Amino acid sequence: MVFKLVSATPSPFARINRIAMLEKGIPFELQTEIPWHKSETVTPKYNPLEKLPILFDTDDSTFEPVYDSAHIQEYIVQKFASQGPKLLTGDLDLDLKARQIQVLAEGVMDAGVLEFFELARPEGSRSKEWAERQARKVDGGFRAFDQMVKDRKGEWLVGDGKVMTIADIAVVCAVGFLDFQGARKEWKGKYPELVKWFEGVDERESFRGTRPVMFDIQVKSVI
Incomplete structure (x- = not known):
């Protein structure tokens, strides 16, 4: 392959x-x-x-x-289950939890993208209600991520915290994207424990080398 x-x-x-x-x-x-x-x-x-x-x-x-x-x-x-790390724990209930956390993280990403594009519309064409709805999703996600970090039992989010899973990857990517986007400048002051955990994981080589980089959009993506 x-x-x-x-x-x-x-x-x-x-x-x-x-x-x-x-x-x-x-x-x-x-x-x-x-x-x-x-x-x-x-x-x-x-x-x-x-x-x-x-x-x-x-x-x-x-x-x-x-x-x-x-x-x-x-x-x-x-x-590629035979190639480590497995990125799951091997316990059905814990792995279902990891997948649920990934769903939450991707939902936060979706909401962040939708909020960004809504606010990119000309002022008279924006829906304040729609943008606020997306903002609530993002803010709710940050609160949930912060609680996960506080509740974790080890380095990682799921189970005994000894194994990195798809949940950890997804949460770091979601938080990193919103931080990159600059839409939640206050989040580091509100969630210091989340910041500490995020910044620690984000220094891992595979994370550090994949951080988001802006591109040049040359056509309208919203009307």
């Missing part, structure tokens, strides 16, 4: 998968795209939803592209 991951440089969704593949030592090529640039993107060719990230095998024409960050993460965890 010769994997290629189609990604956008600021994407926290692709970052989740990049970290998992780096941790497991899975070789892959990163192809950076802006899916709104219709003439320059292969995104619609591999994902009918025209969303990133997308994982495919450049060496196998019969390989069906894998898309949606959570599904790609499940693919990585299941197909």
Whole structure:
């Protein structure tokens, strides 16, 4: 297999998968795209939803592209279960919890993206109610992440805290994205324990090397 991951440089969704593949030592090529640039993107060719990230095998024409960050993460965890780290605990209930935390983290990412694009509309076209709804989701997520950090029993979030899981990856990517976006400048003052945990994990090599980078959007993505 010769994997290629189609990604956008600021994407926290692709970052989740990049970290998992780096941790497991899975070789892959990163192809950076802006899916709104219709003439320059292969995104619609591999994902009918025209969303990133997308994982495919450049060496196998019969390989069906894998898309949606959570599904790609499940693919990585299941197909490469024999390669450490496993990124799950092996306990059904704990692993279901890890997946639930990943769902929460991706929901926070979604809300952050939706809030950003809503506020990017011309002032007269914005929906204050819609933006506030997304903001509540983000703020609720931060409160939940902070409580998880306070309740953890070890270094990591799930179980006895001895094993890094997909939950830890997802939470760091969500918090890192909102911090990068600059939409919650006050979060470090409100959640010092979350800050300490986040900054510690984010210095791990696979996290440090995948931090979001802004790209230049040359077309309108909202109307």
